[in-house]
Amino acid sequence: MTEPLLEINDLEVSFGDTPAVRGVSLSVAPGERVAVVGQSGSGKSTTAHAVMGLLPGSGRVTGGTIRWRGEDITHAGENRLRRLRGREVGLVPQDPMSNLNPVSRVGRQVAETLLAHRICGRREAWARAVELLGQAGLTEPARRARQYPHEFSGGMRQRVLIAIGLACRPDLLIADEPTSALDVTVQRQILDHLDGLTRELGTALLLVTHDLGLAAERADRVVVMSEGEIVETGAAKQVLTAPREEYTQRLVAAAPSLKTPSRRPVSSSDVVLEVEHVSKEYRLRGQRGRGGVLRAVDDVSFTVERGRTTAIVGESGSGKTTTARMVLGLVPATDGRIRLDGAELAGLHGARLRAARQTMQPVFQDPYASLDPMWTVERIVTEPLRTFGVGDRGSRRVKVAELLDQVALPAALAQRYPNELSGGQRQRVAIARALALGPRLVVCDEAVSALDVLVQDQILGLLSELQRELGLSYLFISHDLAVVRSLAHHVLVMKDGRVVEQGPVDEVLTAPSDPYTRQLLDAVPGATAFAG
Amino acid sequence: MTIDAGTPVPLARVRGRTLGRLVRNPMGVAGGVLLLIVLVAGVFAPLLAPYAPAEVHFSTPFQQPGTVGFGLGTDDLGRDILSRVLYGTRASLEVGALSVLFAVALGVPLGLLSGYWRWLDAIVSRLADLMLAFPFLILAVGLAAINGGGLANAAVALGIAQIPTMVRVVRADTLRLKETDFVLAAHTMHAGPWRILGQHVLPNALPVIIVQATVIMPAAVLGEAILSFLGLGIQPPDPSLGIMLSDAQQYLFRTPWPGIFPGIALAVICLGFNLFGDALRDALDPKTSR
Numbered sequence: 001m002t003e004p005l006l007e008i009n010d011l012e013v014s015f016g017d018t019p020a021v022r023g024v025s026l027s028v029a030p031g032e033r034v035a036v037v038g039q040s041g042s043g044k045s046t047t048a049h050a051v052m053g054l055l056p057g058s059g060r061v062t063g064g065t066i067r068w069r070g071e072d073i074t075h076a077g078e079n080r081l082r083r084l085r086g087r088e089v090g091l092v093p094q095d096p097m098s099n100l101n102p103v104s105r106v107g108r109q110v111a112e113t114l115l116a117h118r119i120c121g122r123r124e125a126w127a128r129a130v131e132l133l134g135q136a137g138l139t140e141p142a143r144r145a146r147q148y149p150h151e152f153s154g155g156m157r158q159r160v161l162i163a164i165g166l167a168c169r170p171d172l173l174i175a176d177e178p179t180s181a182l183d184v185t186v187q188r189q190i191l192d193h194l195d196g197l198t199r200e201l202g203t204a205l206l207l208v209t210h211d212l213g214l215a216a217e218r219a220d221r222v223v224v225m226s227e228g229e230i231v232e233t234g235a236a237k238q239v240l241t242a243p244r245e246e247y248t249q250r251l252v253a254a255a256p257s258l259k260t261p262s263r264r265p266v267s268s269s270d271v272v273l274e275v276e277h278v279s280k281e282y283r284l285r286g287q288r289g290r291g292g293v294l295r296a297v298d299d300v301s302f303t304v305e306r307g308r309t310t311a312i313v314g315e316s317g318s319g320k321t322t323t324a325r326m327v328l329g330l331v332p333a334t335d336g337r338i339r340l341d342g343a344e345l346a347g348l349h350g351a352r353l354r355a356a357r358q359t360m361q362p363v364f365q366d367p368y369a370s371l372d373p374m375w376t377v378e379r380i381v382t383e384p385l386r387t388f389g390v391g392d393r394g395s396r397r398v399k400v401a402e403l404l405d406q407v408a409l410p411a412a413l414a415q416r417y418p419n420e421l422s423g424g425q426r427q428r429v430a431i432a433r434a435l436a437l438g439p440r441l442v443v444c445d446e447a448v449s450a451l452d453v454l455v456q457d458q459i460l461g462l463l464s465e466l467q468r469e470l471g472l473s474y475l476f477i478s479h480d481l482a483v484v485r486s487l488a489h490h491v492l493v494m495k496d497g498r499v500v501e502q503g504p505v506d507e508v509l510t511a512p513s514d515p516y517t518r519q520l521l522d523a524v525p526g527a528t529a530f531a532g
Numbered sequence: 533m534t535i536d537a538g539t540p541v542p543l544a545r546v547r548g549r550t551l552g553r554l555v556r557n558p559m560g561v562a563g564g565v566l567l568l569i570v571l572v573a574g575v576f577a578p579l580l581a582p583y584a585p586a587e588v589h590f591s592t593p594f595q596q597p598g599t600v601g602f603g604l605g606t607d608d609l610g611r612d613i614l615s616r617v618l619y620g621t622r623a624s625l626e627v628g629a630l631s632v633l634f635a636v637a638l639g640v641p642l643g644l645l646s647g648y649w650r651w652l653d654a655i656v657s658r659l660a661d662l663m664l665a666f667p668f669l670i671l672a673v674g675l676a677a678i679n680g681g682g683l684a685n686a687a688v689a690l691g692i693a694q695i696p697t698m699v700r701v702v703r704a705d706t707l708r709l710k711e712t713d714f715v716l717a718a719h720t721m722h723a724g725p726w727r728i729l730g731q732h733v734l735p736n737a738l739p740v741i742i743v744q745a746t747v748i749m750p751a752a753v754l755g756e757a758i759l760s761f762l763g764l765g766i767q768p769p770d771p772s773l774g775i776m777l778s779d780a781q782q783y784l785f786r787t788p789w790p791g792i793f794p795g796i797a798l799a800v801i802c803l804g805f806n807l808f809g810d811a812l813r814d815a816l817d818p819k820t821s822r
Contacts, residue, residue: 328720357722370713374735384721433717 005030005069005172005204006051006089012063013043013050020046020059022228028172033198033205035219035236037212037251039452043228044208048174051206052091053081087117090165090203092194094177096157100149106160107133107145113167128167136163137193155186162194172204180210183315183479188523191218210452212255214525216240224248254457255482272441272473273304273327273360278336280322296322298497299336302490304441307467309474311488311505313481313520319497324445324477328362329353340441358388361434365446367426371418377404377429378414384436403432407462424455431462435470445477460487481524485509493517553815560811566804574622581615585771594787607776607790608783617797619771624801627687627756627765628749634691635698635748640741642695643702644729648710653703660696668693672755676764686765690752701744705737739816746809750802757798773798 004027013021021043028034038044049055051066053076066074073084085091093099101109110129114120120128126145134141136159149157158178165173175194179187195218198205209215215222215236222239224232224247232245243249280297297319304310312320325331327338329345338345340356361384364370371380381403382396391399401411407428418426427447434442444463448456464487466472478484484491485505492502493514501514512518554560573580582601589610597605597613604613646656663671675689709715710733718728759765760774768775773794780791 330716330719354722357720360720362717362720364713364717366713370717372714372732372736383718383723387718387721387723387727430717437721 003070004028004067005032006206007067007070008047008051008064009067010064011047011050011061011066013046013055013059014062016058019062020228021050023064024225024228024230025064026223026230026233028204028206030171031202031204032221033207033219034221034223035207035209035215036223036225037209037215038225039210039454041227042225044210044225045176046228047225048176048206048208051174052085052089053078054085054091083117086113086170087119087168088170088172090168090170090173092158092161092165092173092175092178095181096154096161097181099161100157102149105146105148106152110145110160110163110167113164117168119168129163132163132167133160135197136160136166137189138163154182155190158182158186158190159193162190162197166197166201166203169201170203172206173198174206174208176208177210178207179214184481184523184525185315185519187214187525191525211525212240212251212453217525224251251453254454270306271303272306272341273310273475274337274339274342275303275323275327276301276337276339278323278326278333278338280319280326280331281334295497297326297333300492300494300497300499301336302492302499302502304473304475305490306440306473307471308489309467309476309487310490310492311476311478311484312492312494313478313484314494315479315520317496318494320477320479320494321445323494324362324443324475327475328360328443329357354388358437359439360441360443361437361439363427363430363434363442363444363447366450367423367430368418368450370430371426373418375417376414377416377418377421380418380429381414381432381436384433388437390437399436403435406435406466407432422455423451424458427451427455427459428462431459431466435466438470439472441473441475443475443477446479447476448483449478449480456483463487481509481520493520550815554811557811557814559807560815563804563807563809563811566800567808570621570625570801570804573618574625577618577622581612581618583612583615585611585616585619586769587611587615594783596787597789597793604793605787605789607779613776613790613793616771616776617773617793620773620776620794621797621801623683623766623770623772624753624756624798627683627690628752628801630684630687631691631694631752631755632745632748634688635694636741636745638691639695639698640702640734640737643699644706644733644737646699647703647706648725648729648733656699657703660699663693663696668751669755669758672759673762673764676759681764681767683766683770686756686759687752689759690755693755694748694752698741698744698748701740702737705740706733709733709736743809743813743816746805746812749809750805753801753805754798 006028008027009025011021011024012019024043024047026034026036036044036047046055046059050061055061061074064074065072068084068088073080076084100106107126107129110132111125114125114128115122119125130141130145133145138144138156138159149160152160162178165175178194179190182190191214197203205219207215207219216239219236222234222236223230224239224245226247232239232243232248239248240252243252278297278300279295282294282296283292300319300323302310312323314320322331326333340360343352343356345356378397378400381400385391385396385399400414404411404413409425409428409432413421413425418429421429448459451459460483463474467474474487476484476488488505490503491505491508493500493508493516495516500516501508501512508517509521512521554564589606591610592602592606593608593610595602595606597603599605602612602614604617606612607616642656646653671693672689675692676686679685679689710728715728715732718732756765756772757774757777760772761778763778765774766772776794777791780794784791
């Protein structure tokens with residue numbers, strides 16, 4: 001075996017007195033691709049940052065060694081680290097939106113890395129930058145290099161960051177969640193490209209990610225971390241298909257897959273929600289006279305049946321959230337009809353809208369934002385009861401205990417505040433609030449997207465359990481095909497405000513008739529690995 | 533973005549967090565101590581002062597500080613400076629508290645409403661702009677000149693002059709809060725605007741309101757001194773730090789003491805509120821509390 005490029009031994013990192021990484025050992029051989037997988041707070045990013053000497057705030061290495069080509073760089077000085085960063089180890093950071101300087105031309109930002117390491121002169125650096133941007137997959141790199149970051153989409157910015165990371169031809173590229181802010185199809189393009197480039201240049205890759213499927217697909221070796229420790233390491237295929245450790249097994253089981261779940265067929269088929277030819281137009285500002293119009297949602301029709309789930313899938317900007325907001329009556333539809341239990345919803349006012357809202361409740365994406373931080377759980381859950389004047393103080397208290405029980409939260413939590421709860425607990429509270437009025441339709445807008453895999457699995461389980469018990473109907477908005485697969489009966493695929501395909505979930509997701517759906521399906525990381 | 537499923541934080545820690553941050557900030561502690569001294573002096577002035585503030589001792593004018601019976605000396609009419617500073621501080625705090633109340637009572641509702649309804653915002657914000665076009669003091673002096681002197685009128689003038697800043701701060705926070713998911717969720721429960729403003733927006737805007745109040749307070753205290761100095765605020769023989777400064781001015785080169793002590797008192801009051809307010813803002817700032 002060749003000498004490892006990077007060798008971490010018994011690494012310990014603490015933030016203040018709180019240990020974040022405990023006894024982590026891993027190595028990366030030249031040209032090897034290693035993925036570090038874990039949930040948030042598992043210490044995966046901290047480990048990566050420790051290598052670069054970029055620990056934020058009070059973080060410091062308290063034990064163990066980091067060796068780079070045999071040289072101990074654990075406590076290397078700033079000078080040594082500066083030479084290391086960029087030149088020998090490249091970094092592709094997570095958030096493409098905040099990692100580029102908005103007032104500097106893109107080409108300049110790439111060239112800067114070259115100049116900082118005195119690899120070449122100013123003029124040559126610019127030429128190299130253009131070349132690098134081209135390699136990173138930008139069309140017309142010469143023109144693009146003169147543009148500013150705000151003229152680029154998220155995927156293009158990530159390509160720029162990759163160009164910067166690879167500018168000095170480092171031996172190791174650390175990619176910290178390089179694509180978690182991007183849509184799946186873009187993610188796939190970026191990762192394919194990253195793959196190709198690193199293979200071509202013989203660069204080793206340390207990929208930090210929360211997505212097990214992505215790790216398995218892109219890496220030779222997978223390191224699974226949890227709570228600052230390494231749980232399991234092994235060949236990607238082996239960790240995914242035959243995990244040894246119990247934690248990894250749980251993680252693999254919880255990852256929503258594209259396999260058909262065993263779902264009990266629901267017999268009833270009366271329609272709860274009927275959406276017909278709904279459109280939403282936004283007038284664009286600043287264009288006098290003709291006035292530009294953005295059709296966020298264009299002629300969308302679907303139904304939700306009792307006790308069933310209709311899912312809307314799409315990437316950002318596809319109009320899926322706008323559709324959900326029109327159903328909830330938060331945004332008026334420009335055109336079309338929305339009927340809830342046969343009653344026309346669009347244009348409802350006063351008492352009738354009030355009645356309609358009683359049968360329909362939302363669960364939003366971010367459980368940190370959707371609960372008022374100043375309120376106790378009890379007050380949050382009983383808010384709909386109070387606004388609708390249901391029951392008195394005593395009966396509401398009983399109802400709270402009942403609702404918390406339904407979402408599997410201890411009744412003792414009723415007096416807590418949201419910031420004392422975990423993400424999963426908060427989302428359960430949001431679900432309890434949605435159930436308070438006994439609605440027939442629950443609109444879940446990316447309700448599990450912000451949660452870690454294990455928690456996501458629990459919430460999905462809870463949702464389908466509640467559906468069985470209470471006969472609830474869901475309108476489920478998501479960008480995640482695997483999540484949709486595990487919950488939905490009927491699925492709509494949206495793109496640019498239009499429905500490109502809809503039908504029963506098994507049909508659409510196994511034999512898609514539209515090329516865009518196929519593209520989406522292919523882009524799901526680990527699809528082949530899981531299916532195999 | 534992913535959200536971790538970590539262990540819940542115990543209740544006591546969250547409750548004590550703001551206070552804990554305040555106590556750990558040395559500037560905040562210093563401000564708090566100054567504030568405490570000022571408040572005790574103002575509230576218990578009748579008990580602490582050896583003489584009535586307007587009591588004259590024509591036999592002993594211009595006493596040096598440290599004179600037996602007159603701890604901080606006497607002024608041109610032989611009035612005890614200590615007693616007058618204590619009562620003056622009391623008057624300053626009264627005016628400050630009243631004008632803060634006034635600014636809060638009018639500024640907060642206007643801010644909430646204009647943040648919530650855009651048509652109202654156009655009117656309220658332009659009016660606020662109009663008022664802000666005049667320097668705070670010019671506005672206060674103008675209002676005080678129209679209303680006439682006296683403690684209450686001075687407080688009203690200073691309070692009105694501070695309304696626009698309060699409106700702006702509350703409006704900005706309302707604009708932020710009305711876009712949050714929990715307000716959106718409240719909409720889907722058919723909660724009306726009053727319920728949303730009163731139960732969701734106002735409690736969440738309280739931190740900025742409190743912080744803005746600690747900014748208004750020293751400005752009002754200083755404003756009162758200036759109005760009184762100009763003869764537009766509290767009228768003699770009622771004691772005021774501003775009047776003391778104005779009186780001391782004539783004899784400043786003979787004995788500076790009647791001017792120095794009210795000056796120190798003013799500085800301490802303003803410093804206390806400013807330091808405490810800064811620390812409070814840092815402690816309440818959600819950006820640093822996660």
